[in-house]
Amino acid sequence: MSALNWVTLGVLGLLGAGLYGLLITRNLIKVVIALQILVKGALLALVAAGQASGQINLGQSLAVTVIVADTVVAVVGLALAVQVKRLVGTLDVKALSNLRG
C-alpha cells in the first residue's frame, strides 16, 4: 500500500473522528476541538490530492489558506465560548437554546 493511500485512510479517520465529536459533544470548547480535527483531515486531503495530481505546490498554497481560516475560526470560537461561559455560566450548548420558540 502506497503512502498516499495510507494518508487517505488517515484523512477518513480524521474526518470520522471530527464528525463523531460534533455529533456527541455538548461542550463548546470540545466543539471547536472537533472542528480543528475536521480541518486537519481536510488539510491532509488537499496536500495528498496535490501530490497525486502532480501539483503539490498548488495543494500547498491552498493549504495555507485553510490554515489561516482554521486559526481564525479557532480564535473567534474560543472567544465566543469564553463570553458564553461568562454570560450564561456554562459551556453547555443546550443552555444556549433559550430563544427557541
Added chain:
Amino acid sequence: MIDAVLVAGTVLCAVRAIRATQLLSSALWLAGVSALASILLYRLGAPQIAVIELSVGAGLVTVLFVFAISIAGDDGLTEREFLPNWLALGLIALFAGLLGWMILPLEETGVAAAEATFESVLWSDRALDVLVQIVLIFSGVLCLVTLLKERHTSAQQQALAGREERERPSAAVSGNGHHPQAAVPDPSPAEVEEIHA
C-alpha cells in the same frame, strides 16, 4: 510502514482528543494530532506547510486553547450527549465507508512537466487567496476586539456605578445647603436596567 504508524498515531490522538474527559487533555491530544499531521505533510513533499502547521497548529492554537480553558474552566458535561453512541458510530461508519469507496485507491497521475515554485504559485497564481487571507485575519481581529471590548465596557460601567454610589453621600454632606439630588435626579428603574444591560 512508517506512514502507517504515523497515520495510526494521528487517528488515535484524534479519538483521544474527542473522548478525553478533561478539556486540557483534549487540547494536548489535539496538539499531538497537529504534530503528527505535520510529519505526514513533510513526508508527502510539502515542507513549507509542515512548518506552518507545526508552528500554528501545534503551537499557537494549543496556547489559545489552554488560555481559553484557564479562563472558562472545565465543565465536564460527559454524562449527556446529543446522540446515542451507537447511532453516532453507525453514521460515521456509513460516511467513512461511502467516502472511502469513492476516493480509494488514490493513485498518482504523474508529475506535471514544469510545475511552478511554491512562492510563484502562492503570490502570483493564487493572489486572490492571499487577499482573502488578509481579510480573514482582519475580520478575526475585529471579532476578537469586539468580544473583548464588551467585557471592558461592562466592567467600566460597574466601576462607574460603584464610584457614583461612593461619591453621592459625601457630596450630600459637603454641599452648602443645596441637595445634590435636586440638581441631578436619580435615574428611573428602567434607566438603571438599561445601564446594567
